[in-house]
Amino acid sequence: MLTDNRPTSGDRFRELIRSITGISLPPSKVQMIDQRLRRRVVAFDLPDTETFLQKLLGGELPGDELRNVIDLITTNTTSFFREADHFDFLAQDVVPTVVAETRAGRRPRLKIWSAAASEGAEAYTAAMVLEERKRAGVAFDYAILGTDISQRMLERATAAIYGNDQLTTVPADLQRRYFLSSAHPSMSGKSRIVPELRQRVKFRHLNLMDDSYPVDRDVDLIFLRNVLIYFEPADKERVVQRLATHLRPGGWLLVGHAESMVVRHDGLQQVKPTIFRRVRA
């Protein structure tokens, strides 16, 4: 009996999304994504989503169309102090270790990378936690980089304006110190991160599926949380391999609580269920 092994249009559709973003769609989600992209298909007067994606990959659509697709298909859920034990680890383990390991006469400096930053809550939570250590008298500097594939999220992260309902997970004293409200009507019900924190945190576009990342190779700590869950095993592994080369020896990789099983790398040692440390050379 002959079997037809040709991929269905649903298979091709899923593979196209995966090749652009790394995001692996179970067959059950194809319809949902199809619906999310429908208005882009209509905007170009095309017969179906697959034709739309083929044209997109073939460079036949305007250059900024990819951005619309990515904004529509990514899941950007995030919150301040999400998986809070990671921020306790940053304050109680990472900061003292970096300070203790800095050579006498030098000012300790921490480099942090939020590698799927969404609208910035993870990066700004790290900034608040580090500012608190400085307020407590620990002398050090820090810089935080946030990257994401979604331009819309990066714009939000850079603006650093959040609905007050998003601040419920931020302790009240930190809300007072690190968020500003304004009487301007456009800021009604919203607050903005203070300039002192905003200047420490920079955001940039980066696709984790790219072959290389234009980021420093002496990062102290990388947050890679709640993004690998969307990737296929081979892509997860490649992303972890590439990211590990950006950690300084002794630097930490933090993954989401549903993701620890995916980190299998000779150069990374598991120190807690979701925390890995780059082995020293």
Ligand SMILES: C[S@@+](CC[C@H](N)C(=O)[O-])C[C@H]1O[C@@H](n2cnc3c(N)ncnc32)[C@H](O)[C@@H]1O
């Ligand atoms: C669920 S959010 C997680 C945000 C934050 N790390 C957290 O744990 O709260 C996942 C983010 O990963 C981003 N993302 C998905 N695929 C990506 C890729 N290939 N490269 C970079 N970012 C990606 C999405 O745009 C989204 O903002």
